[in-house]
Amino acid sequence: MEDSIELIIQDYGGVFPTSRPHPIVSACTGAVLTGLYGLWSVFTMPGFRKIPRHLKVPYxxxxKDQAQNVMKLLQGRRGRLADLGAGDGRLVFAASSxxxxxxxxEINSILVAYARSKAYWRRIPSSQVTFVKKDFWKADLSSYNNVTAFLVPGEVLGEKLLKELPQDALVISCRFPFPNWPQKSAAGSGLDQTFAYEINSVRSHLRKTEMK
Structure with missing residues (x-):
């Protein structure tokens, strides 16, 4: 029986190679993976530990398609816009244009510095674009009539927006729709889909729902 097993292993040695990868290849692979993890940590971890677990959102x-869909939903709108969790500022720059x-x-100091440097080199005045290193959960959003967010909408975020935003505010959510909120419109499809909500319509809908 043992002889048979040895013969099978020899016959299929080409299909099931038993040799180990070259040490240099293994070392290079490990270095690449470590570097990628380090890069991910730099962009996602600063400030991330300060947020309660149930409110954490990765970067x-x-x-490009998602940004274009946001701009479609903002057509005809004017005024001040707040981007919650701005990251590297892609939506902010698109809206400012x-x-x-x-x-x-944005709470990540690395991303804030990167976005500010992009604004500087593009010579965009601070009166048009501002990046604030601040937890938006602690920010007062009452002066903004447009809000964009690439987050997973939940009850907590919905309550904050309903409490603080003015009656004529428009909320645009990327990829993830707000549960139980009536949509004004949507743009795109799949992972790049965006959803628009008028705060006055949402408040009216929720009041009617509570009365039932």
Whole structure:
């Protein structure tokens, strides 16, 4: 029986190679993986530990199509815009180019510095674009009539927006729709889909729901 097993292993040695990877290849692979993890940590971890577990949201940059979908939903709008969890500022720069006065809230100091440097080199005045290193959960959003967010909407975020935003405010959520909120419109499809909500319509809908 043992002889048979040895013959099988020899016959299929080409299919099931028993040799180990070259030490240099293994070392290079490990270095690449370590570098990628380090880069991920630099961009996602600063300030991340300060947020309560149920409110944590990892950094996910908006795609080009997603930014275009946001701008479609903002057509005809004006005024001040707050981007919650602005990251590297992609949505902020897109909205500012359409004439909005934008504020990007971001707790990651690395991403804030990167976004500010992009604004500087593009010569965008601070009156048009501002990146604030601040937890948006602690920010007062009452002066913004446009809000964009690439987050997982939950009851806590919905309550904050309903409590603070003015009656004419428009909320745009990327990828993830707000549960139980009536949509004004949507743009795109799949992972790049965006959803728009009028705060006055949402408040009216929720009041009617509570009365039933």
């Amino acid at each position: 996910l940059p908006s795609s 359409a004439g909005f006065q934008c504020t990007g809230f």
